[in-house]
Amino acid sequence: MRFIDLKTQYERIQDQIQAQINKVLDHGQYILGPEIGELEKELASFTGSNHAISVASGTDALLVAMMALDLKPGDELITTPFTFIATAETMALLGVKPVFVDIEADTYNIDATKIEAKIGPRTKGIVPVSLFGQVADMDAINEIAKKHKLFVIEDAAQSFGASYKGKRSCNLSTIGVTSFFPAKPLGCYGDGGACFTNNEELKDKMVMIRNHGQKEKYLHHVVGINGRLDTLQAAILLEKLKLFPEEIGLRNDVAARYAANLRPELHAPAVKSERISVFAQYTLRHPNRESIQKSLQDKGIPTAVYYPIPLHLQPVFSGLGYRAGDMPVSEMLSKEVFSIPMHPYLTQDEQAEIVRTLNGFF
Ligand SMILES: *Cc1c(COP(=O)(O)O)cnc(C)c1O
Numbered sequence: 001m002r003f004i005d006l007k008t009q010y011e012r013i014q015d016q017i018q019a020q021i022n023k024v025l026d027h028g029q030y031i032l033g034p035e036i037g038e039l040e041k042e043l044a045s046f047t048g049s050n051h052a053i054s055v056a057s058g059t060d061a062l063l064v065a066m067m068a069l070d071l072k073p074g075d076e077l078i079t080t081p082f083t084f085i086a087t088a089e090t091m092a093l094l095g096v097k098p099v100f101v102d103i104e105a106d107t108y109n110i111d112a113t114k115i116e117a118k119i120g121p122r123t124k125g126i127v128p129v130s131l132f133g134q135v136a137d138m139d140a141i142n143e144i145a146k147k148h149k150l151f152v153i154e155d156a157a158q159s160f161g162a163s164y165k166g167k168r169s170c171n172l173s174t175i176g177v178t179s180f181f182p183a184k185p186l187g188c189y190g191d192g193g194a195c196f197t198n199n200e201e202l203k204d205k206m207v208m209i210r211n212h213g214q215k216e217k218y219l220h221h222v223v224g225i226n227g228r229l230d231t232l233q234a235a236i237l238l239e240k241l242k243l244f245p246e247e248i249g250l251r252n253d254v255a256a257r258y259a260a261n262l263r264p265e266l267h268a269p270a271v272k273s274e275r276i277s278v279f280a281q282y283t284l285r286h287p288n289r290e291s292i293q294k295s296l297q298d299k300g301i302p303t304a305v306y307y308p309i310p311l312h313l314q315p316v317f318s319g320l321g322y323r324a325g326d327m328p329v330s331e332m333l334s335k336e337v338f339s340i341p342m343h344p345y346l347t348q349d350e351q352a353e354i355v356r357t358l359n360g361f362f
Pocket residue numbers: 057058059060083084086087129155157158179180181191192193
């Protein structure tokens with residue numbers, strides 16, 4: 001059984017993918033070829049954003065967004081400790097201090113009611129993460145940001161395709177960023193990512209930053225990086241994007257079957273009203289995580305833990321001065337969460353076996 005099944009998806013669209021790849025091999029424009037612009041148009045229209053800027057990874061998307069917002073060493077950004085390292089690592093790369101705010105126990109997203117207490121004179125923005133495919137409390141977060149004149153970057157690396165009050169993730173804040181890492185809801189066949197904004201000035205800046213700060217060749221206006229998406233990955237994404245709306249539906253079917261059948265002790269993920277999750281992960285929790293994982297493993301059912309150590313307790317951030325106990329919800333959940341197979345092609349038989357094994361534990 002597979003945790004995420006990319007093979008079945010590939011088999012569905014093998015001929016089309018190979019045609020796309022051959023097209024790129026024929027025209028030979030491997031860097032910023034025509035598929036880049038085509039993909040950006042499709043991504044913008046899919047999310048409803050005015051602008052999409054493709055980049056080399058989700059990590060670069062965070063970095064490019066933060067660079068475009070002119071963050072300086074000593075600035076502070078408020079974020080969640082219950083996320084992948086890249087969310088705060090990119091801040092640290094720019095000398096920006098991540099300020100962590102604990103999460104909600106039922107959605108795993110930042111607890112918006114705890115943000116305002118952490119805003120200080122150096123706070124420049126808020127970086128909520130729409131974790132496991134569900135958008136964070138963006139209305140509340142945007143309202144706080146507006147009141148304190150802060151920007152908001154939605155880390156939507158796991159939530160591309162999700163909806164919030166009828167709008168798509170990535171189009172809910174100053175800048176939205178996502179990842180096309182193979183295992184994300186929409187993945188390419190390598191690394192990839194994108195930034196989204198409705199602000200034309202920020203768009204122009206991000207287009208420059210991802211390509212060494214240049215507008216015309218060898219004329220460099222700002223400090224940038226080599227953060228371009230490969231034309232080949234854009235061509236693959238153009239094909240995979242066609243399947244994606246159907247796959248969001250299939251992911252939600254799988255999630256609904258899990259929720260209907262799993263024992264309540266396992267805490268099936270809560271999806272708040274007016275939201276559609278893309279279930280990047282299907283995450284459960286239980287104090288006896290290790291024994292549950294073991295009984296699944298014995299049946300050949302793979303599991304994973306996202307995330308075993310919250311960021312405020314990571315050695316790399318020890319200089320920030322956090323201690324165990326500072327973020328009690330994140331710390332409790334990091335000891336209890338585990339994710340089970342979730343992808344659009346999970347069969348009902350496979351799912352029944354997963355449910356039987358999990359429920360059999362009680
Ligand atoms: C995957 C991920 C990233 C980084 O994306 P990459 O494409 O792997 O660089 C950033 N933030 C979150 C929340 C992620 O899950």
